[in-house]
């Protein structure tokens with residue numbers, strides 16, 4: 001008999017999910033490294049590019065990189081949770097998060113009920129916080 005907090009998941013399922021998180025980290029790190037090389041190459045060939053067009057491309061790249069960087073941070077935060085018995089347990093209400101949900105989104109730390117509630121809250125304050133959080137994201141990317 002297992003007395004793990006997350007004993008609705010088998011050892012095998014946990015192993016599968018941990019592998020998935022590690023594979024995602026590797027995939028994104030490779031992608032970001034490639035992006036960085038592309039941006040450096042684009043910068044070195046700057047003179048030939050129309051500068052307005054260049055700005056649009058850079059903004060699109062920045063948005064993409066920011067999103068991926070945030071996801072990467074989330075994945076890296078998720079990894080150590082596998083060493084506890086709390087992976088797959090809702091951090092809000094302690095409910096079990098199903099294997100299917102975790103496979104679809106291995107960084108889930110909340111059950112569907114709590115997630116929907118927190119997304120509603122986020123949506124409500126989204127407009128007020130928008131410009132501020134965008135500024136923070138840009139700073140975050142610049143530091144990486």
Ligand SMILES: [Zn+2]
Pocket residue numbers: 090091092093094095110111112113114115
């Ligand atoms: Zn919950």
